[in-house]
Amino acid sequence: MPRLYRDEGIVLRTAKLGEADRIITLLTQHHGKIRAVAKGVRRTKSRFGARLEPFMRVDMLLSQGRTFEGIRQVESLNVYADPISRDYESFTVASIIAETANDLVSTEHEPAYAQYRLLVGALHALANRRHRANAIGESYVMRALALAGWTPRLDACVVCGTQENLRYFSSRAGGVMCTLDHTPDSRPVSAVSLRQLRALLDGDWNELDRNELEPATMQAVEHWAQTILERPIRSMRLLD
Ligand SMILES: [Zn+2]
Structure with missing residues (x-):
C-alpha cells in the first residue's frame, strides 16, 4: 500500500499524459514542489478536472509514488483561477508568477513554506484586484x-x-x-x-x-x- 497524505497546494502547470491523464505540477504547503498524476481528468465527466487547472488552490489526498504522486481526492480551497482567467492581464501575470515559482523551486519534495505563502498572497491579491496586476507580478518575482x-x-x-x-x-x-x-x-x-x-x-x-x-x-x-x-x-x- 502506498503511503497516503493530505496537503494543500497551488497548481503551477499541467501537461498531458497518455490518452486521458494529466501530470499536475503543484507547489504544496508542506511538501514543496510535487508532480502528481491525475487519472482520467481529460474525460469530460472527470470529478477532478476542473479543480486542477493552473492557479487553483486545492486540498488533496495524495499517494506517494516513485516518480509521480497519485491524486486520490481534490477539494477547491479558493477559486483564484476564475477571476484571474477573466482578465487578460491578470492571466498573463499569474502565468509569470506560476512559471517563476516552478523555476525557482527546482527540487521536488523539499518544503518551501515561505515560497508557498508568497505565492498564495500574490494570487489572492491578483484574484481580488487589490493592486495593479503588473505590480503584483513584478513584486512577486522580486x-x-x-x-x-x-x-x-x-x-x-x-x-x-x-x-x-x-x-x-x-x-x-x-x-x-x-x-x-x-x-x-x-x-x-x-x-x-x-x-x-x-x-x-x-x-x-x-x-x-x-x-x-x-x-x-x-x-x-x-x-x-x-x-x-x-x-x-x-x-x-x-x-x-
Ligand atoms: Zn560607485
Missing part, C-alpha cells in the same frame, strides 16, 4: 527571488558603496551602480524607477499604488529574473 537568496543591492553602489548618483542597475553585478562606476552591461534607471524597484522588493503598496510602473522598472526586474534563472521567463515577454 520577493520570490529574494526568498531564494537573491536580493539585489538597491541602496548603495555595488562597486564603491556610495548612496549618491545611483543611476544604473546591473543584474550581473547584483544591484545599482553610481555614475562613475557603472559597467557597460548596466542599464540606466531613473530615481523613480529605483524607488519603484525598492518598493517592489519591500512590498511597499503605498508607493506602488501611486503610479504605474516605469518601463525601465519592469525591464530591470525581467533582466534580474533572467540573470538568476538563466533563461527568459516566457510569459514575461507578453507584458512588454
